[in-house]
Amino acid sequence: MKYRQEIVPALQAKLGVKNIYAVPKLEKIVISMGVGRFATEGGEGKAKMEKVEKELSVIAGQKPLRCKAKKSVANYKVREGQETGLKVTLRGTRMYEFLDRMITLAFPRVKDFRGVNPNGFDKDGNYNFGFTEQTVFPEVDGATVTFQQGMNVTMVTSAKKAEDGRELLKQFGFPFRTDEKDKAMG
Numbered sequence: 001m002k003y004r005q006e007i008v009p010a011l012q013a014k015l016g017v018k019n020i021y022a023v024p025k026l027e028k029i030v031i032s033m034g035v036g037r038f039a040t041e042g043g044e045g046k047a048k049m050e051k052v053e054k055e056l057s058v059i060a061g062q063k064p065l066r067c068k069a070k071k072s073v074a075n076y077k078v079r080e081g082q083e084t085g086l087k088v089t090l091r092g093t094r095m096y097e098f099l100d101r102m103i104t105l106a107f108p109r110v111k112d113f114r115g116v117n118p119n120g121f122d123k124d125g126n127y128n129f130g131f132t133e134q135t136v137f138p139e140v141d142g143a144t145v146t147f148q149q150g151m152n153v154t155m156v157t158s159a160k161k162a163e164d165g166r167e168l169l170k171q172f173g174f175p176f177r178t179d180e181k182d183k184a185m186g
Contacts (some may be wrong), residue, residue, distance in 0.1 A: 003096075007171040008107050014167055023137075024125060024159035024168045031060055032087040033134075033151045053086055058139045059151075060088040060098065101137070102153075103173050109136045115177030118166060126167025127155040153159050 003025070011023045035052055049066075056064045064086040072080045090098050107113055110131070120129050133148040134140050159165035170176065 001096075003157055007168070009165065010171055014021065015164060024157050024164045025167065026155060026157055026172070027091070028156045029090045029098060030065075030087060030154040031056065031090070031098075031151055031154065032154075033064075033149055034085040035149075036084060039054070043056055048147070049083065051146070053136050055134050055140050055145075055149070056086050056088060056151070059134065059137045061094050062088060062089060062090070064088045073074025094176075100171060103175070106131070106136045107175055109138070113175075115175045118176040118178075121162035121165050123162060125157045125168070127157070127165060127169060154186060 008020055008023050011017065012020065015023070017023050033052055033056055035049055053064055053066070065088070066083045067085040067087055069078045069080055069082045069084050072078060078084060107116075118131050121127050130150055130152045132150060133152050135142045135145055135148070155165075155169065157165045157168055159168060166176070
C-alpha cells in the first residue's frame with residue numbers, strides 16, 4: 001500500500017515524527033450534495049432527488065444517506081424533516097480508490113483547473129473543497145445528465161495542525177494551487 005510504503009516514511013522525515021503511529025493519516029472522505037427543498041415536493045423534485053442519488057452512488061461506489069433538515073427555515077421554505085441533501089462517508093479501500101480517481105481522473109477534467117485552494121484547511125488539518133458539477137467524474141455519463149449538481153468533499157485527517165494535513169495530502173499527490181505571488185516570494 002502506497003501510504004505505508006512511501007507516504008509514512010516521507011512524512012516522518014518531513015514532520016520530524018519518530019513514531020509511525022503519530023504520523024497523520026486520512027481517516028475518511030465525506031461527499032455531500034445539497035439538493036434543496038424541491039427534492040421532496042412531489043413529481044419533478046422526487047425524480048431529481050433519485051437521479052442525484054443514483055449519480056452520487058455511482059461516483060462513491062456505495063449508497064448515499066438522505067439528509068433531512070434539522071430546523072424549519074421560513075425564508076427558504078424548508079420544513080423540519082424535509083429531505084434536502086445526500087451524503088456518503090468513505091473509509092478504507094473505497095476511500096483510497098475514490099481519492100485516486102479524483103486526483104488522476106476528475107481534477108484533470110475540470111475546466112480551467114489550476115489546482116485546488118491550499119487555504120481550505122480548518123485548524124485540525126481537515127480539508128474542504130467542492131466541485132461545481134458531477135460530470136467531472138468519468139463514471140457519470142454526461143449525455144444522461146439533465147442538470148448540473150455541485151458537491152462538497154471533506155477530507156478528514158488525524159493531523160493536529162493545518163500544515164500537517166496539507167503535507168499529508170501533498171504526499172498523496174493532491175494538486176494544490178500555487179499563486180504567482182508565492183513563486184515570486186520564494
